[in-house]
Amino acid sequence: MRRLIKKHKRKIICSSPILFFLFVTYSALVPAEHAPITNIILSAKADEGYVGDTFYAEVSIDTDTPINVIEASLLFPNEQLEAKEISQDGSLIDLWIKEPNLETSGAIYFSGGILRAGGFVKTGKAFTVVFTATNEGSATIRLDRSSFALSDGKGTLITPKTNEIVFHIKKKPAKDPDMNDSGTINLVDAGLWLTNIFKPYDTRNDLNGDGAISLRDMYFFW
Ligand SMILES: [Ca+2]
Ligand SMILES: [Ca+2]
Incomplete structure (x- = not known):
């Protein structure tokens, strides 16, 4: 009788990894029920x-x-x-x-x-x-x-x-920030504006139209 129980125990221990493998495989193959959209x-x-x-x-x-x-x-x-x-x-x-x-x-x-x-x-x-x-x-x-x-x-x-x-x-700029008239406003325009800021005042660079060239004009490039 004891021998029989021992044999049965061994059988369970030996088959456990197989059961685990089957469970993992089944979980991977059967999709989980998704939440309603x-x-x-x-x-x-x-x-x-x-x-x-x-x-x-x-x-x-x-x-x-x-x-x-x-x-x-x-x-x-x-x-x-x-x-x-x-x-x-x-x-x-x-x-x-x-x-x-x-x-x-x-x-x-x-x-x-x-x-x-x-x-x-x-x-x-x-x-x-x-x-x-x-x-x-x-x-x-x-x-x-x-x-x-x-x-x-x-x-x-x-x-x-x-x-x-x-x-x-x-706020709408007083002047168009598209400095190179390319149709888009990007870093190229910001670069062109930067090269002009140390030159004498030019309304073209005064993008917000406040009479000065300052960092406030740069706002329109971002
Ligand atoms: Ca441009
Ligand atoms: Ca300005």
Whole structure:
């Protein structure tokens, strides 16, 4: 009997590494279940420019869980940005419960439904807000109180992941900082400006138009 137990023990000890190897191999081959994707995304064509320039903020969704309704408030700093236009071209929304409107308060609330059978799954654009920059600084745009209603027959509400975007707005230079007229502003222009700063005053080098050549003019190269 003792011999039998001993033999059995040895069998377990010998087979343990094999079981471990099989477990590791199985774990590597079978992908782990991924977390559901439910995002409401803000994106921009460009994130820097001058006072007076136009900035575009697009609201889109990305979901692998079927949804019927999206809702949120788009918040923007109204001391730096003015909402000029809202474009719904190519919008995935079939029916607006509350259409996004031009607001001066800094909050654009919207709520919209998608009427396709089984709900909406994948990525799509809801609308784009066109802003004009009115003051210099960093203007952060974000979404508040965002929610999705799932297409699960119960309209379960979930909170999607969101992001924010920042527009860096500079004061418009009095003179064009594109010193070599190449169409782009880069270190070459900064180098050309540097070679001129010890020469007699020339309005061409006074980029901010304050009557002096100083480090304040260099600000326009970065
Ligand atoms: Ca240039
Ligand atoms: Ca100056």
